[in-house]
Amino acid sequence: xxxxxxxxxxxxxxxxxxxxxxxxxxxxxxxxxxxxxxxxxxxxxxxxxxxxxxxxxxxxxxxxxxxxxxxxxxxxxxxxxxxxxxxxxxxxxxxxxxxxxxxxxxxxxxxxxxxxxxxxxxxxxxxxxxxxxxxxxxxxxxxxxxxxxxxxxxxxxxxxxxxxxxxxxxxxxxxxxxxxxxxxxxxxxxxxxxxxxxxxxxxxxxxxxxxxxxxxxxxxxxxxxxxxxxxxxxxxxxxxxxxxxxxxxxxxxxxxxxxxxxxx
Amino acid sequence: xxxxxxxxxxxxxxxxxxxxxxxxxxxxxxxxxxxxxxxxxxxxxxxxxxxxxxxxxxxxxxxxxxxxxxxxxxxxxxxxxxxxxxxxxxx
Numbered sequence: 355x356x357x358x359x360x361x362x363x364x365x366x367x368x369x370x371x372x373x374x375x376x377x378x379x380x381x382x383x384x385x386x387x388x389x390x391x392x393x394x395x396x397x398x399x400x401x402x403x404x405x406x407x408x409x410x411x412x413x414x415x416x417x418x419x420x421x422x423x424x425x426x427x428x429x430x431x432x433x434x435x436x437x438x439x440x441x442x443x444x445x446x447x448x449x450x451x452x453x454x455x456x457x458x459x460x461x462x463x464x465x466x467x468x469x470x471x472x473x474x475x476x477x478x479x480x481x482x483x484x485x486x487x488x489x490x491x492x493x494x495x496x497x498x499x500x501x502x503x504x505x506x507x508x509x510x511x512x513x514x515x516x517x518x519x520x521x522x523x524x525x526x527x528x529x530x531x532x533x534x535x536x537x538x539x540x541x542x543x544x545x546x547x548x549x550x551x552x553x554x555x556x557x558x559x560x561x562x563x564x565x566x567x568x569x570x571x572x573x574x575x576x577x578x579x580x581x582x583x584x585x586x587x588x589x590x591x592x593x594x595x596x597x598x599x600x601x602x603x604x605x606x607x608x609x610x611x612x613x614x615x616x617x618x
Numbered sequence: 619x620x621x622x623x624x625x626x627x628x629x630x631x632x633x634x635x636x637x638x639x640x641x642x643x644x645x646x647x648x649x650x651x652x653x654x655x656x657x658x659x660x661x662x663x664x665x666x667x668x669x670x671x672x673x674x675x676x677x678x679x680x681x682x683x684x685x686x687x688x689x690x691x692x693x694x695x696x697x698x699x700x701x702x703x704x705x706x707x708x709x
Binding site: 386387388389390391392412414418420421424427429430431432433434435436437438439440441442456457458459580581582583586587603606607608 | 657
């Protein structure tokens, strides 16, 4: 009887994913707290051995006016935003071992490519109920941050949002140990192949319209322009740009250290 | 005859030139215009603030106009601002 229930469950799940006309979309609530706290929705699905992840636009938790006055100093403060609406687009091409990503920097949204990084998730041996699902606690490090993931081992999905992969099941909750980044599974929906193909076509057309560079080139640009700040104000006098000898700003984004950089 | 013609011309020139005079009121106590620029990354929310100053602004209103020009991306009317190595002082 027990085996029969398992068989029915897995048949249902695989049927869910391999319906003639639909595939599952895993929807996440995305929270970043790297400066101005924000929330957005993330959607991830697999099609034709590729994993697609995209998000809705950014919604900042606090209302940010373009021009404000500091309550303490009385000094006017101008808020500048990098290009785009905060939408993220990621494609992991597993056959080609390439990952495509979009980054907003200064006045541009850029498309980068990089070697696909396969992660290693290690079980801590702890189990925890997360969002009503019994999950295994797993840990991994990726580009300077340590992550904890709660994975539902009963659902055979290997991928997750953003650049996460190589899970032994479906990640229900992923967060970094500094509590700055968090992805929480909220829903599993089915979308028709027609919708998926339309999305892929539109995304491809959008990605092709962007300025392209390698991730390494992007990281250099990010470091050299105070994370894009000087690109925003490049039309101003030269004093706006980095003065010689000025220290590079400490990285504060998702990725803090890259595989081509020497380990301290 | 020449004098008769020159006199009204000079008066006219005076009137034209005087129309160009500025009516801006200088604020004697106003010295440096401070503005902070906060740059926020739309994708990640990464944010940091830099302080800028201008010694060309003549009043609080002129300083506010410069900040507004910066906010509007009107860099033609805000290019007098320079990056400051120190934080803006509290007033």
